[in-house]
Amino acid sequence: MKTVKVRMQAWDSAKELAANVIPSLEINIVLKVDGDALHVLKKRGDTVQKDDVIIELDKKDMMRQKQKLLYEQASLEEQLTKAKRDLNDSMLELTNNLFIAKQNLDDTTKQYNKTLNDYDVGLATKQQKEQLESQVNNLKLNLQILQQKLDTLKNSNPLSSLQYQLQANEISMQDVDSSISNFDVKAPTAGILTEMPIEEGITLARGQKIGVVQRQNPIKIRAEVTETDLPFVQGKQTVPFKISGSPDKLQGKVTYLANVADSQTRTYALELEAANDDGRLKSGMRVQLILADNGQQQVVAVPADSILRQEGEPFVYIVNGDHAEKRMVKLGRSKESIQEVVAGLQPGDVLVVSGQYQLQNMEKVKPSE
Known part of the structure; x- marks a missing residue:
């Protein structure tokens, strides 16, 4: 088993980063x-x-329910109109009766007072006086009863029952209309x-979920940025990108850049938003973010033969003390027999470059240079 120390190497090409195109908004349609x-x-x-x-x-069943409510509403409105008319008639009748009762009381009181004077001078009998006195008391009591009835009508709301039923009907109608719209x-x-x-x-x-609507304009682009690449995006308002097979360079607005690296991948989440009026960017596509123009960058690169795969996922073995440790990696560009590693390895890691196919995770090893 042979090992080498991972180191930074010069890479003569544009600095690019693969990114995924995803919807800018995704909403479930639920019934x-x-x-x-x-x-x-x-x-x-x-x-x-x-x-x-x-x-x-x-919605025919719901429409029938609404029709029933409309019939009920019409009936209640008719009952309320009649009840208002009856109330007004009762108020008018009581007011008229009260007026007549007051007049009768005034007239009888005057007659009683005259009879009382006549009684004092011997022109009226005691029976006449007592009879008129009884009439006055009865008229006063009748006047009081009429006044109480009028006050009761004024201070109460005999229409409240019908009004409450109408309000409940209106609420039911609103519920039905809301359901019909659904x-x-x-x-x-x-x-x-x-x-x-x-x-x-x-x-x-x-x-029940019956579908999903994905908003494609604007569209979102998501990438994972290594600590090495972080300086290329920090502080930027926009990042250029390109679609595979197209010479066009597009621009994405930076909407999010994580301040803290993910504990598992040790990368920083980056999100861009891009106009997509022509619909050429579609969910599921991969694009290349252009982090730097053509020139020489220092990147982590390893021999391509040192990289293994398990169910399509790349990994390597590094020596940690006297054990071989399996390390998942994220790959970048490749050229000839060299492969860029954008996540998972750091300069100084001891990489197994020969005999790695026979290793198991955490197996004791004795490496040779």
């Missing part, structure tokens, strides 16, 4: 009601605008419709 798919207006892969109807669910399943944002395996006639359940 808010149960229903049968009546019409499927959009299919997977279609471009949709915000509030475009994707599926129309059968039977037209709409796109939550503009983008590409994906994951939409829905066909007409199938029954769908509330809470």
